[in-house]
Amino acid sequence: MSAAPQKAKAGAEKIAVTVSAVVPLNDLVTRFEFKRTDGAEFPPFSAGAHTVVEMQDGDRTRLNPYSLMSDPADRSIYAISVRRDDQGRGGSLFMHQKVKVGDAMTLTYPVNLFSLDLRAKKHVFFAGGIGITPFKAMIAQLEQSNGNWELHYACRTPALGTYADELTNAYPNKVHVYYDDQNQVIPLEDLLDGQPLGTHVYVCGPTGMIDWVHATAAAHGWPSENVHSEEFLAPQPGKPFEVRLCQSDITIQVGEHESLLEAMERCGVDAPFLCRGGACGQCETDVVEAEGDFVHRDHWLDDEDHASGKKIMPCVSRFVGKTLVLDR
């Protein structure tokens, strides 16, 4: 038995908040700031943590994870920066189009799957696009303790360089920005070369960038323990399928544009979750019976688990086939 107290509801504890500021930063990215509705201070968080934002979009409840990018030392606000994804599932569009100052919303307590390793002698950050957000908080945290860090930030154009100017002005010797439209590329191999022993690198950005940093660091002899990454996956649409949940004793339909986890929640099943992006492992579910193929998309289970057909992460993974029975 785990020593942790059993929670009554799935997910992290919730906080009622009021939107206190909506700040467009450029064509794609807007910052949203929240105050607690009860006027109290927010719980402290460690840099790299995310919160799950609950959006009431008509009948539909959307739950999207966003990195907290405000200063962890400032307990009066939580802030997130959201990139509008016109091809996405609609969460970011809802934030951009519907959310106004004064709106009541719900956030979860922060959960950190991308924390600083404070044993590091030096921290090197690699950000791609909106992947800058967790590093805003990390830089604020490290600056408090005079930490040794540097940032290498790739963005498409100066106009889309979210926080690029602000960071460059504040830390001109530590922040290095690379613009795609000027054919500038992060000189990753040179940067990995010659770092002092005990350096940790952190990468947040598109999948290709994360894989590039992991693979290059491994080839340079970096221990995997010194390379940290975070990528939230959005559930991808897929063919509808039917699932039998044997503990709940119901059979549910998973629609084309919803995840298995969302379908369970829609049918009133209180399934566990934290990150909703395939990273934290909280929603891991045992497969009782399956006839068909799994579409595993998570970062949590290893290849062996994926091949075994005994486990599934319902937040991002799907199923194609005749029968699927889950122990939920």
Added chain:
Amino acid sequence: MSKFQFPESIASRPVYGTLEPRPGKAHLMIADAEGAEAILELASQDAALMAKTHIIYIPKGTDFSEKLRALKPAQFYEGPSYDASVQRIQKVLGDAHMGLQVYLAGTEGLMGQAMNEAVSAGIPASAIQTEHRGSVARRMQCVHCKGITEDVVTDPFVCSHCGLNLFVRDHYSRRLAAFQGVCIDAEDPGNVPEPVELYK
């Protein structure tokens, strides 16, 4: 044969592996006595390895030094004892950069102490390779006087500092790189079992 299969034990007891070449910008190999054989086998697996390798070797009365020199490592240092070599180990680690691979081979006392140096220099313990070779002698801490007795080969043994009769435990301290020795005749002084050689 210099290999020994330790019986399974408690979680605190270190477990050693087999050295394998890994990609890296530089390689630091620290070995004593028969640990040289592990380095010789490692070198035979990757001809390019030695050009980027610094070997720190403590012979402890064995005659492997010439064979190690013949591998033509980038640097070779032979020390009379671990204590005499530790300053060099600290200097090498202090000057090192990310991409350094560390390989430890030989006795448990050497590997444990060198592991401590590498970890405090910033390398995670799980990224440091170890291979036990040669003597199964242990570096023991007397839990009563805290004195360290090196190269203990019998159980029980007499603490070289306070003279108590100590029982050899598998309980290991990474911080001290030593096993714990506990007084075996505290309740009935003088009632000490006949010492037996470890693992015999």
